[in-house]
Every structure is written in structure tokens, then in C-alpha cells.
Amino acid sequence: MTTLDINGREHTLDVATGTPLLWALRDTLGLTGTKFGCGAALCGACTVHLDGQAVRSCITPISAAAGKKITTIEAATDGGDRIGTAVRDAWVKHDVAQCGYCQSGQIMSATAFLKSLPKGKQPTPDEIDAAMAGNLCRCGTYARIRAAIADAARTIA
Amino acid sequence: MTTRIENVSRRDFLKAGAGLTLGLVLPGADAALAAAAKDSQGMEAAFAPNAFVRIGADNRVTVIAKHLEMGQGTYTGLATLVAEELDANWAQVVVEGAPADAKRYNNLLWGPSQGTGGSTAIANSFEQLRHAGASARAMLVQAAAARWKVPAGEIRVKAGVVSHAKSGRKASFGELAEAAAKQAVPQDVRLKDPKDFTLIGRHVPRKDSVEKTTGRALFTQDVKLPGMLVAVVAHPPRFGATVRTVDERAARAVPGVLRVVRIPQGVAVLARDYWTAKKGRDALQIDWDDSAAYRGSSAQILADYRKLAATPGLVARRDGDTDKALAEGAQALEAEYAFPYLAHAPMEPLNCVMRIDAQGCEVWNGEQFQTGDQYTLAAFFGLKPEQVKLNMLFAGGSFGRRANPAADYVLETAHIVKAIRGEAPVKLVWSREDDMRAGYYRPLYLHRLRAALDAQGKPLAWAQRVVGQSILAGTPFEAGMVKDGIDATSVEGAANLPYAIPNLQVELHTTSKDVKVPVLWWRSVGSTHTAFAAEVFLDELATAAGADPVAYRLDLLGAHPRHAGVLKLAADKAGWSRPLAPGKTGRRGRGVAVHESFNTFVAQVVEVTVAPDGGFTVDRVVCAVDCGIAVNPDVIRAQMEGGIGFGLAAALSGAITLKDGVVEQSNFHDYPILRIDQMPRVEVHIVRSAAKPTGVGEPGVPPLAPALVNALFAATGKRIRTLPIGEQLKA
Numbered sequence: 001m002t003t004l005d006i007n008g009r010e011h012t013l014d015v016a017t018g019t020p021l022l023w024a025l026r027d028t029l030g031l032t033g034t035k036f037g038c039g040a041a042l043c044g045a046c047t048v049h050l051d052g053q054a055v056r057s058c059i060t061p062i063s064a065a066a067g068k069k070i071t072t073i074e075a076a077t078d079g080g081d082r083i084g085t086a087v088r089d090a091w092v093k094h095d096v097a098q099c100g101y102c103q104s105g106q107i108m109s110a111t112a113f114l115k116s117l118p119k120g121k122q123p124t125p126d127e128i129d130a131a132m133a134g135n136l137c138r139c140g141t142y143a144r145i146r147a148a149i150a151d152a153a154r155t156i157a
Numbered sequence: 158m159t160t161r162i163e164n165v166s167r168r169d170f171l172k173a174g175a176g177l178t179l180g181l182v183l184p185g186a187d188a189a190l191a192a193a194a195k196d197s198q199g200m201e202a203a204f205a206p207n208a209f210v211r212i213g214a215d216n217r218v219t220v221i222a223k224h225l226e227m228g229q230g231t232y233t234g235l236a237t238l239v240a241e242e243l244d245a246n247w248a249q250v251v252v253e254g255a256p257a258d259a260k261r262y263n264n265l266l267w268g269p270s271q272g273t274g275g276s277t278a279i280a281n282s283f284e285q286l287r288h289a290g291a292s293a294r295a296m297l298v299q300a301a302a303a304r305w306k307v308p309a310g311e312i313r314v315k316a317g318v319v320s321h322a323k324s325g326r327k328a329s330f331g332e333l334a335e336a337a338a339k340q341a342v343p344q345d346v347r348l349k350d351p352k353d354f355t356l357i358g359r360h361v362p363r364k365d366s367v368e369k370t371t372g373r374a375l376f377t378q379d380v381k382l383p384g385m386l387v388a389v390v391a392h393p394p395r396f397g398a399t400v401r402t403v404d405e406r407a408a409r410a411v412p413g414v415l416r417v418v419r420i421p422q423g424v425a426v427l428a429r430d431y432w433t434a435k436k437g438r439d440a441l442q443i444d445w446d447d448s449a450a451y452r453g454s455s456a457q458i459l460a461d462y463r464k465l466a467a468t469p470g471l472v473a474r475r476d477g478d479t480d481k482a483l484a485e486g487a488q489a490l491e492a493e494y495a496f497p498y499l500a501h502a503p504m505e506p507l508n509c510v511m512r513i514d515a516q517g518c519e520v521w522n523g524e525q526f527q528t529g530d531q532y533t534l535a536a537f538f539g540l541k542p543e544q545v546k547l548n549m550l551f552a553g554g555s556f557g558r559r560a561n562p563a564a565d566y567v568l569e570t571a572h573i574v575k576a577i578r579g580e581a582p583v584k585l586v587w588s589r590e591d592d593m594r595a596g597y598y599r600p601l602y603l604h605r606l607r608a609a610l611d612a613q614g615k616p617l618a619w620a621q622r623v624v625g626q627s628i629l630a631g632t633p634f635e636a637g638m639v640k641d642g643i644d645a646t647s648v649e650g651a652a653n654l655p656y657a658i659p660n661l662q663v664e665l666h667t668t669s670k671d672v673k674v675p676v677l678w679w680r681s682v683g684s685t686h687t688a689f690a691a692e693v694f695l696d697e698l699a700t701a702a703g704a705d706p707v708a709y710r711l712d713l714l715g716a717h718p719r720h721a722g723v724l725k726l727a728a729d730k731a732g733w734s735r736p737l738a739p740g741k742t743g744r745r746g747r748g749v750a751v752h753e754s755f756n757t758f759v760a761q762v763v764e765v766t767v768a769p770d771g772g773f774t775v776d777r778v779v780c781a782v783d784c785g786i787a788v789n790p791d792v793i794r795a796q797m798e799g800g801i802g803f804g805l806a807a808a809l810s811g812a813i814t815l816k817d818g819v820v821e822q823s824n825f826h827d828y829p830i831l832r833i834d835q836m837p838r839v840e841v842h843i844v845r846s847a848a849k850p851t852g853v854g855e856p857g858v859p860p861l862a863p864a865l866v867n868a869l870f871a872a873t874g875k876r877i878r879t880l881p882i883g884e885q886l887k888a
Binding site for chain 2: 028137
């Protein structure tokens with residue numbers, strides 16, 4: 001049994017401790033907003049926050065997530081988090097998503113990045129690219145991701 | 158009978174009642190027709206005048222989309238067409254995917270088949286869906302006229318409000334829906350004059366943005382049915398190999414592994430969840446029988462193609478006398494261009510959910526080719542096609558992969574369902590490695606080109622030979638699209654070269670009988686290679702002639718004003734006539750290409766900076782597109798941006814290679830796709846047009862690679878003739 005703190009609620013799971021957090025979220029708990037893309041931390045589709053840090057849940061065993069606060073796309077964009085809400089609204093305003101499959105991971109990386117900035121700091125284009133370089137989008141929505149992050153940064157300033 | 162998806166977050170979402178819903182409650186196979194008359198909340202719709210629109214008493218307008226939303230924005234586009242003629246308020250419109258029913262939902266450009274591809278969604282739906290909206294509008298107006306006892310001609314409809322100025326009466330669609338359902342369906346409706354459009358040509362928000370931004374969008378990967386098992390399959394390492402023996406003991410010893418079954422595609426391991434099934438799959442000990450396997454290597458295939466390219470092929474186009482003109486020219490040129498196999502690599506690895514019972518088979522899938530999959534499954538299970546119910550979910554990308562005439566992964570799921578005698582619903586999940594290695598690639602091609610220029614540098618002759626596998630051979634499309642041995646998709650973009658060259662010959666060698674690598678269309682199909690060969694070789698001709706690449710092209714495009722139009726627009730917006738600003742970190746270069754695919758015309762100007770070590774950056778791409786009437790300009794821009802990114806990834810580093818029949822790539826580390834820090838600044842300019850709309854999902858891809866290679870030549874004097882570019886400038 002492993003107890004996980006997910007989106008502010010405790011869940012006790014009866015799955016092997018080596019199971020990646022991704023599959024515990026998706027298959028055990030039904031939190032399917034976090035996506036499976038590569039299974040090897042190469043694409044970022046599975047990005048969640050562990051104590052506020054963006055991590056790849058596909059290679060994070062649940063044993064490593066126990067005792068930490070896990071945040072997924074469902075909570076980050078539910079309106080309860082100021083920065084997550086700004087990112088969500090900017091994503092919608094710019095119609096970033098095409099197929100949409102990678103966007104949960106993009107948004108989780110973008111949100112963690114903006115939270116990591118000193119208050120009021122506006123990220124440069126190079127900083128945005130560096131922060132987002134681990135999140136792949138096959139549809140090529142990158143120009144809009146850049147615009148949405150810059151927009152969200154202005155909103156929260 | 159209904160089947161509930163158990164997904165917790167979906168349930169919460171529906172309670173919130175927001176956004177576009179693909180349906181938490183999924184109707185069973187026996188309820189397919191009844192479902193068509195229900196709104197997206199599963200309620201009976203008050204007014205369902207045709208197959209494409211339903212209006213509920215709750216004032217919700219549901220547009221039924223017959224095409225797969227895989228990112229290209231078709232749900233938004235199709236809804237725009239209906240809403241425009243209905244004069245609906247965009248906010249009241251929701252979209253849901255159509256069931257498989259080719260009688261109502263066939264692709265009008267594919268005859269009796271239902272499916273999505275070839276950038277046809279808006280092109281084939283433009284009038285059909287506008288009629289659907291106009292017809293519903295007329296019935297709402299009739300209902301209002303009857304209720305208010307006023308002439309129908311005095312009634313206005315604007316943004317979802319039906320009103321009569323003289324009497325001051327007004328009503329919502331929802332208030333009129335029940336009465337509208339009792340009106341006669343009009344035989345004849347007049348469509349709007351384009352000058353009166355209020356949605357077409359304007360910016361409307363995408364219909365799928367909110368759910369795709371909040372993790373709520375439902376993909377096949379997210380479906381969970383009661384009792385469902387997840388299947389992970391061990392595929393053979395070589396195409397055509399089969400299982401000789403399998404030792405299942407270690408797999409069965411993995412706690413949670415429930416079934417291990419042999420299927421023609423390999424060995425499937427089933428569990429309640431993916432991770433357990435994958436652990437089981439990875440523990441299988443399989444001895445593969447390679448006696449029928451294909452054992453070719455990319456290098457050998459290319460060498461064989463090179464030999465073939467030296468011999469005449471089947472003639473796809475012949476103008477004038479090319480042999481004679483080649484001998485007579487003042488200047489002769491020759492070049493060979495090589496293209497690797499390419500994987501589609503959509504972000505959502507392939508998957509399919511299926512169950513079967515006494516009534517029939519039901520499938521949840523990013524369904525791109527309903528009619529093909531429906532008939533394939535019907536034949537497999539011994540059912541009538543209408544007993545195969547297909548639920549079309551969002552696809553996390555496809556780029557052609559999910560429309561396979563061989564129905565590969567769908568049939569693989571069916572074999573597993575059959576192997577367990579239908580005892581549980583099955584979700585097949587391919588890992589990324591399966592997705593990369595188990596086939597269906599853009600074929601490897603070789604092009605050999607020769608040309609002769611006259612004394613003024615104008616082309617006198619152009620001879621092109623294309624060598625590669627046929628995509629359509631052995632598929633139901635062969636009858637219509639392979640003529641006299643020539644697969645139209647192998648030579649599209651070559652056989653219709655637009656340039657005025659008096660002696661022009663295009664030949665094809667099809668290698669399908671020798672090369673057994675599974676191949677498929679890949680975003681922009683033949684134009685993925687023909688545009689490169691044509692536009693790079695034309696650049697080589699312009700260089701030999703000492704001519705400006707844009708002026709040289711325009712001089713040869715007199716009979717093709719739409720090619721010329723986008724070329725001029727892109728060149729103008731890119732500032733082609735002015736010198737490029739010098740680079741701080743290296744030599745700069747600018748290249749251009751223009752290409753027509755799927756009746757859409759695109760030109761791109763690419764700017765690069767090449768560092769002294771041969772590394773380079775793509776700084777800016779200026780794109781001009783003529784796709785007729787721009788239904789959703791922002792979606793068009795997004796498709797051009799995305800097409801440029803997709804084309805750039807392939808040009809920079811895309812290659813699937815085989816060695817002794819084994820695919821050498823496995824995941825994104827050795828088959829890299831574009832990263833954000835490689836994405837250039839993109840500007841998209843749309844030609845104003847009154848022509849019928851044509852597609853935009855694919856045509857943004859083809860010009861990018863040739864324009865890039867032409868830009869690199871302008872910067873370095875080095876001509877790349879083999880894709881991907883990789884490290885060639887560093888050599």
C-alpha cells in the first residue's frame with residue numbers, strides 16, 4: 001500500500017511500488033489528463049508537479065512520489081491556482097492546442113516555470129525556450145506556446 | 158444498452174456541464190440510430206432536421222462532425238459552416254463526432270466511403286454543411302412565422318436570436334425547436350452570399366481548446382470500460398516474422414497478468430492496467446521464425462534504387478521529346494535526391510478499444526477511416542457492417558497513421574478480442590517503441606533528375622525518375638488510384654510539375670514486390686518527396702542560369718497564376734528584393750519553394766544562419782497560402798505553422814532506417830521530432846480568394862524542406878541532396 005497526496009487529497013493505492021506515477025494516476029485513479037507519450041522521459045506529455053517541481057511521471061515510481069504533494073493538470077487548471085489559471089486562460093486565448101495530446105504536459109511545465117520566476121519577472125524568449133525544450137509537440141504548436149507563456153507572465157506580474 | 162466510461166475526471170467534468178462533450182454515456186451498438194437524435198447530454202433533441210445538426214430545448218446547437226479531429230481544427234471548421242448558415246451564436250454550438258454510417262456521413266470526395274484524409278474535410282463539406290445549417294434555419298423561421306402569425310420573409314435571424322421587428326417578437330432557437338421539428342424540411346434553401354458571412358473568414362475560438370487545455374479531452378488512451386483489459390503486444394523484430402515458440406512462464410508470473418494469447422501479429426499480454434501488461438510483455442521469451450521475414454537494409458535498398466533509376470521506368474507524364482532535348486541543350490544538369498522512411502510518431506501512441514457481444518462489435522478509436530475499419534471488422538467477426546459501431550474519439554495526432562487500408566492496429570485489437578472469446582473489452586496500447594518499430598512508414602524514395610538549359614538558361618528539358626514502394630498497391634484504393642502500374646501518390650507533385658518546360662518526362666519504378674516494409678501515407682503523401690526534388694532541382698537550374706530563384710520560377714509559371722500568386726506574396730512579405738541582414742553568428746541565406754498539394758497552393762521563404770562549424774538555425778519562415786475561401790483564418794495559420802514544424806523535423810533529422818530487417822530507431826532520442834528551441838519565427842499570409850475552399854492540414858509541409866535546403870545553399874554554396882540534413886554541413 002502506498003499513500004499519495006494528489007491534488008490535495010490522500011489516496012491509498014494497492015499497486016507495486018515500482019509502478020510509475022503516470023500509470024497510478026491514469027489506470028488506478030482515473031486521472032487521465034496526464035498523458036502517456038514515450039515512457040522514457042523523452043517527450044514531457046506526462047509532466048506533473050512534485051512539490052511544485054515539474055517531473056516526468058512516466059519514470060517516477062510511486063515510491064518516490066510518496067510524501068510529496070502531487071499536482072496534476074486537473075487541479076492546476078481548475079481555477080484554484082492563480083498561475084495555473086493564467087496559463088490555462090492564455091492557452092485558450094491563443095488557441096494553442098491542435099491535437100491537444102501533449103498540452104497537459106506543456107501546461108504543467110509552463111506553470112512550474114512561471115512559478116519559479118521571481119515575482120514580476122518577465123521571461124525572455126530564450127528562457128521560455130529553455131524551460132520548454134523537454135516538452136515535445138508533434139503538431140508544432142510552439143509559436144503559440146511561446147506567445148501564451150509570455151501572455152500568462154504579463155497577467156500574473 | 159449503454160456502456161459507461163468509468164473515468165472519474167470525466168464524470169466530474171460532466172457534472173460541471175462545461176464544454177464540448179464526446180459523451181460519458183456511450184450508446185451501445187443497438188442504439189446507434191436512436192443516439193443520432195439525442196443531444197450531447199443524452200437527452201432527446203427537440204429538433205433534428207438532418208444528419209448534421211440538432212437543436213435542444215436547452216438552446217444548444219449540436220453539430221455532428223463526420224470527420225476526425227486530430228488537431229487540424231476540423232471540428233471548428235465544420236461547426237463554422239453549419240453555424241454560419243444557421244446564424245447561430247458561436248457560443249451555443251457544440252460538436253460531437255458522427256457514428257460510422259457511410260450513407261449519411263461519407264466523404265463526398267471519396268465516393269461511398271467515410272473517412273478523413275487528403276485535406277478534404279472542409280473541401281467536401283463546404284456546401285453540404287452550409288445546406289444543413291440553412292435548412293435548419295428555414296425551419297426555425299417557419300416555426301416562428303406560424304407562432305407569431307407574421308410573414309416568414311419579415312423574420313430575421315442573428316446570432317442565435319429569431320426576431321420580428323414590426324411586432325417586437327423574438328425567440329431563441331431552443332424556444333422554437335419543438336415547433337421547428339414539425340415544419341416541412343425545405344426542398345430548396347438559398348445559401349448566403351459570401352459578403353454576408355459573419356463567421357466564415359472571421360476569427361472564432363476553436364471548439365476543442367478548453368477541454369484540451371484542462372486535461373478533460375477524451376482520447377482513446379483515456380477510455381476505461383467496466384471489466385476492460387489492457388493488452389500490450391510483442392511484435393516480431395522483423396516484418397513478416399512469426400512466432401516459432403513462446404515461453405510465457407515469466408510473463409504469467411508477473412502479478413496481475415491475466416491472459417497471454419498468441420495472435421498473428423505476435424503475442425499479447427493482458428492485465429487490468431498498462432504497466433502490468435507491459436511488464437508481462439517484456440518478460441515473454443519468444444523464438445521468432447524469420448523464414449518469411451524481410452531482411453533488407455536501408456543502405457541496400459537505396460543502392461538497389463540507384464541502379465533502377467538508371468533504367469527507364471513507367472511513364473507518368475511525357476511532353477515533347479526529352480531525350481532529344483537533353484542532348485541538344487547548351488547546359489546539362491543532373492542530380493539525385495534521396496528520402497528515408499519516416500514514422501508518423503503522433504504524440505498519442507497507437508491504441509484501440511474494442512468489445513464484442515451478441516449484438517455486435519463496438520470500437521473506441523481515433524477513427525480516421527470508418528468505412529474501411531467497419532468492413533474489415535465485419536468480415537473478421539462475421540458481422541454485418543452496421544453491427545460494427547465505431548465511436549470516433551479525438552486522436553492525439555495521426556498525420557495519416559490512423560487511416561490505414563490494412564486496418565493494422567484495429568485488426569490487431571480484434572484478434573485479441575477474438576482470442577479471449579470476447580470475455581472482456583480490450584484496450585490495445587502500443588508503447589512508443591512499438592509505434593516507432595511496428596511499421597507503416599512514409600516510403601523510402603530515390604529521385605534522379607536530369608535537365609537541359611538553352612543558351613539563355615531557360616529549361617528545355619526535364620527528366621525525372623522516381624523509385625519507391627507503392628502506398629496503394631494491394632489496398633482498396635488501388636483500383637481507382639493506380640493506373641497502368643502508376644500509383645498516383647508516388648508521382649503527385651512530380652507528374653503535375655507546373656513549370657513551362659517544353660520537354661518533360663516523369664517516370665516511375667515501383668518496388669513493392671521486392672521491398673516488404675509496410676508503408677502508408679504520411680502528412681502530404683507524395684508531395685513529401687516530390688516537392689523537394691522539384692523545388693531543389695529548379696533552384697539548381699536557376700543557379701546554373703545565374704538567375705534569381707523567384708524570378709526564374711515566375712518566368713515559368715505564366716499558366717499557373719495561383720502558384721505565382723503565393724510565390725509573389727511570400728517573396729514580397731519576406732522582403733526578397735532586399736538583401737538579408739548580415740548574421741552575428743554566421744553566414745545567412747534565404748531560400749524559396751512553391752508547391753501545390755490537395756488543390757492548395759503554398760510558398761515559403763526560409764531564412765537561415767549557418768555557423769562556421771556548419772551548425773545552423775532556421776530563423777524565420779514566411780508562408781503564403783491560397784486555399785480558396787479562408788473558412789477559419791486562424792486555423793489555417795495554425796496548420797501552416799504546424800506543417801512547417803512537421804516538415805522541419807523531417808528535414809533536420811527524420812529517418813527510420815533498417816539493418817538486416819530490423820528498425821534501428823525506437824523512441825524520440827533516436828527519432829527526434831522538433832523541439833521548441835528549433836521552431837523558427839513563422840509568418841503566415843493568406844491569399845484573399847473567392848474560390849471554393851480547399852484543405853490546409855497537409856499543404857504547409859511540402860515547401861519547407863526544399864526552401865530550407867535552398868537557403869542553406871544560398872548561405873554556404875553547398876547543396877544538400879539527401880534527407881535528413883543531419884550533420885551534412887559539418888562534414
